[in-house]
Amino acid sequence: MNDIVRMTDISKVYPSSNVRALDHVDFTLKKGEIHSLLGENGAGKSTLMKILYGMNAPYSGEVVIYGEKKIMSKPIHAIELGISMVHQHFMLTPVMTVAENIVIGREPRKGILFDRESAEREIQKMIDTYGFNLSPKAKVEDLSTGEQQRVEILKAMYGGAGIIILDEPTAVLTPQEVNDLFAIMRRLKADGKTIVIITHKLKETINIADRASVLRDGKMIRTDIQVKDTTIEELSRYMVGRDVELGIQRPSLEIGEVAFEVRNLNLVEREHSILKQINLKVHRGEILGIAGIEGNGQSELLEVLTGVRKPTSMELRKNGELLKGDARAFIDQGIGHVPEDRMSQGLVASMSIMENLILGYHKRPQFSKRGLLKDTEIEEFSDQMIEEYRIKAPGSRTPCKMLSGGNQQKVVIARIFSEDPDIIIIAQPTRGVDIGAMEYIHSRMLDLRDEGKAILLLSADLDEVRNLSDRLLVIYEGEIVAEAERNQMNESEIGLYMTGSRSQKSGE
Amino acid sequence: MESRARIKALLKKLMNRKVMISVLALVMAMVTSGIIIKLSGYSPVEAIMAIFEGAFNGKSAIARTLVQATPLILSGLAFTVAQKAQLINLGVEGQLYLGALATAMVGSMDLGVPGGLHLIFAILVGMLVGGLYAGIVGVMKVRFGSNEVIATIMLNSIAILVANYFVSGPWKAVGSVTGQTEKVLDQVRLARLIPHTQLTLAIAVAIISCLIMKWFFDHTVPGYEIKVVGQNKTAAKVAGIQTGKIVILSMLLSGAIGGLAGGLHVLGVDGRFITGFSPGYGFSGIAVAALGAGSPIGVIVSGLIFGVIRSGSMLLDLKTDIPLTYADVVQALVIIFVATPMLITEMIHKSKRVVSAMNPSSKKGEES
Numbered sequence: 001m002n003d004i005v006r007m008t009d010i011s012k013v014y015p016s017s018n019v020r021a022l023d024h025v026d027f028t029l030k031k032g033e034i035h036s037l038l039g040e041n042g043a044g045k046s047t048l049m050k051i052l053y054g055m056n057a058p059y060s061g062e063v064v065i066y067g068e069k070k071i072m073s074k075p076i077h078a079i080e081l082g083i084s085m086v087h088q089h090f091m092l093t094p095v096m097t098v099a100e101n102i103v104i105g106r107e108p109r110k111g112i113l114f115d116r117e118s119a120e121r122e123i124q125k126m127i128d129t130y131g132f133n134l135s136p137k138a139k140v141e142d143l144s145t146g147e148q149q150r151v152e153i154l155k156a157m158y159g160g161a162g163i164i165i166l167d168e169p170t171a172v173l174t175p176q177e178v179n180d181l182f183a184i185m186r187r188l189k190a191d192g193k194t195i196v197i198i199t200h201k202l203k204e205t206i207n208i209a210d211r212a213s214v215l216r217d218g219k220m221i222r223t224d225i226q227v228k229d230t231t232i233e234e235l236s237r238y239m240v241g242r243d244v245e246l247g248i249q250r251p252s253l254e255i256g257e258v259a260f261e262v263r264n265l266n267l268v269e270r271e272h273s274i275l276k277q278i279n280l281k282v283h284r285g286e287i288l289g290i291a292g293i294e295g296n297g298q299s300e301l302l303e304v305l306t307g308v309r310k311p312t313s314m315e316l317r318k319n320g321e322l323l324k325g326d327a328r329a330f331i332d333q334g335i336g337h338v339p340e341d342r343m344s345q346g347l348v349a350s351m352s353i354m355e356n357l358i359l360g361y362h363k364r365p366q367f368s369k370r371g372l373l374k375d376t377e378i379e380e381f382s383d384q385m386i387e388e389y390r391i392k393a394p395g396s397r398t399p400c401k402m403l404s405g406g407n408q409q410k411v412v413i414a415r416i417f418s419e420d421p422d423i424i425i426i427a428q429p430t431r432g433v434d435i436g437a438m439e440y441i442h443s444r445m446l447d448l449r450d451e452g453k454a455i456l457l458l459s460a461d462l463d464e465v466r467n468l469s470d471r472l473l474v475i476y477e478g479e480i481v482a483e484a485e486r487n488q489m490n491e492s493e494i495g496l497y498m499t500g501s502r503s504q505k506s507g508e
Numbered sequence: 509m510e511s512r513a514r515i516k517a518l519l520k521k522l523m524n525r526k527v528m529i530s531v532l533a534l535v536m537a538m539v540t541s542g543i544i545i546k547l548s549g550y551s552p553v554e555a556i557m558a559i560f561e562g563a564f565n566g567k568s569a570i571a572r573t574l575v576q577a578t579p580l581i582l583s584g585l586a587f588t589v590a591q592k593a594q595l596i597n598l599g600v601e602g603q604l605y606l607g608a609l610a611t612a613m614v615g616s617m618d619l620g621v622p623g624g625l626h627l628i629f630a631i632l633v634g635m636l637v638g639g640l641y642a643g644i645v646g647v648m649k650v651r652f653g654s655n656e657v658i659a660t661i662m663l664n665s666i667a668i669l670v671a672n673y674f675v676s677g678p679w680k681a682v683g684s685v686t687g688q689t690e691k692v693l694d695q696v697r698l699a700r701l702i703p704h705t706q707l708t709l710a711i712a713v714a715i716i717s718c719l720i721m722k723w724f725f726d727h728t729v730p731g732y733e734i735k736v737v738g739q740n741k742t743a744a745k746v747a748g749i750q751t752g753k754i755v756i757l758s759m760l761l762s763g764a765i766g767g768l769a770g771g772l773h774v775l776g777v778d779g780r781f782i783t784g785f786s787p788g789y790g791f792s793g794i795a796v797a798a799l800g801a802g803s804p805i806g807v808i809v810s811g812l813i814f815g816v817i818r819s820g821s822m823l824l825d826l827k828t829d830i831p832l833t834y835a836d837v838v839q840a841l842v843i844i845f846v847a848t849p850m851l852i853t854e855m856i857h858k859s860k861r862v863v864s865a866m867n868p869s870s871k872k873g874e875e876s
Contacts, residue, residue, distance in 0.1 A: 306746070307748075308745055308746055326748065327745060327746060327747070327748040328748030328749075328750070329748075330748070331747070331748045332748075337746065339743075339746050344740070344742050344743070345742050345743055345746045346743060346746070347740070347743060348735075348736050348739045348740040348743055348744075349739075349740070350739050351735065351736070351739065355732070355735075359736065359743065359747045360746070360747030360748055360749075362729060362732060362733075363729060368729050371728055371729045371730065372727060372728055372729070373727050373728065373729060373732060375727060
């Protein structure tokens, strides 16, 4: 196997922020391999691949493709060389068909007209060859996320690409869909395609990749790692720069009485039943996890349980007492809420760390008096939080948008945890967060649980839910379809419940 | 050396991206308007000279500039305050009209109270009326989801026509031909700072209002909540902030400042409400706010700049054939250039590239 791509001494500085995103990085691709490009968020993985794809000019260093030196300044250059990229966020037109989405921009024509038939024939042939299990005539809006991803991959291959870059392809998939994707990747490899998978998931790297490269803080830590000779522990050490405890399981020592109880929760909107007859109990000293594919009512459940949205019916009790009111009342009653999307719900990105650290609690006597903010106290509090939660930032007045995802999440977590709420409703606590921060946030959650807090955890990351939860529920189409104690169900069983292929049909 | 470093640091702080855009937008607007003057067959240099002469030459010129700047600063501030909550209040003109009318009516009534009290009361009623008028839009937006841009702009016509009806009918001054109210009592007139000019303490009130609003946004709970609602409404809701109340509060504040602009004009300049007294101060506030880059302090500076242009244009009108509308042209151009930050950013970028090309030591792997 020879190197079909050789990137040498690549550096990239973003002039606006003067951040050195890549620092003298070398990277090679061999024909017909699956290469995992590993690194935490912000390590420079996507930056490096976007350079190869011509999306990130200017850069310094040399890119040699098929033995020839190339300047990659526009994606069209990459596409002409047979390099394609499937982005994390799909770029499909929902109202158009699979075939239309794939051929767009390169449509086969009959005179001046679009030759739909030959497009569909061509796509069908590709689908059959790789076993994609799609219909070229299906509308994209009717497809599942996994199917949409396959459309993106077909789109990438339509021009005859030999090198396909997949940016975090498994982030949005269920365990079953991940298996399907890996089967497709193996078939593509057998067909002689070269695949780069950008990821921070080590298990997947071990499962699918032939070789791996690890980036950290813009530097290539290790390249040319033969995956069959390595371990998850070794890879994580390269990625984080120190030993990390992955997948720590710390079962609860003492589960107390019921702290938070939801009965008979229904949410009907526009004659559409979004949440159906949900009953759940969270005990003191317990983490109750809710697993499920995104879009099965989790967001609505969160909003209802934090007072942001009014349910059709619900009986909510905290320590046996009925709880009512709006978001303000819920916060005042000691229900801490870490929202699922920090950028849109948890933070005001343009405002400073200190202003964000008091959000929702800014009327508490420690932060304001008679309508005036206590600036000195707030800044002191903020400095203390930055230190305690190891928020990496120049100072309390730094706007939150300047922080990395992990540090932004720490701001949200610090705000909620420091208020010492009895009940914590926490959603996607480590989405888009680096391993170091993830480890830290998880151990903080476990500490709080051990102090006797009741924690309700919603996460799309199945590993996270399984590792942290003392008890686990699975939600599917707005209904709780399964309940299990810790380690009672394995991953694929949960996956079956998550996709609605199976149901326990017991409410409690 | 050290003082130089300090000046550099200060400059860096002042010259953030927003300020840079404003400064460049102003420069480009002046240059473009110069080109327009040239194309119209006049001399741009002469025009600029005339503007400066008209704005600064002598006590009365300076006084006139400050008098012009006063309503501009206040309507710019009114627009900026609403903008903090992500609301576009295009109704400052109407709020200014009704505020002026209310102040004029209260000021012309003999309430039997001492002058100072009467003056403050007249101003406060003007602010209240302006605030409530804008508040209607806040309520409409929160309760019925109406679009504040359209609602405020429509309410302008209603305000102006209603005011005109009253001053041409029931409240018309006795014996007057044009639509105007009775003169306000002498005791409520603002004292002249320079004799034979219209310069009063109104300019100080305008500047202090800006400082108060800056303090309000930086140090108070409602100010903080307005900023949160303006910059992320969802996060505000999740944090338990009552976004509806905040939207209404912002409109009330914005309208009250508009009403203040009108009231001060009545008590400081005309001494009564006269139909058509405003040459569109409320609308000019949009340009002032745009150039002020969303900051109350910026509004002071940009209000003064527009005051200079407006008062200078008066002399321009007299000395040359260039009409008074020249000020409106500059104003429009400023809005256009501020509203195209991409263009300005591209210019900054280009100029930086030129600088770094001339200075090879600062090259940082930019070449491809």
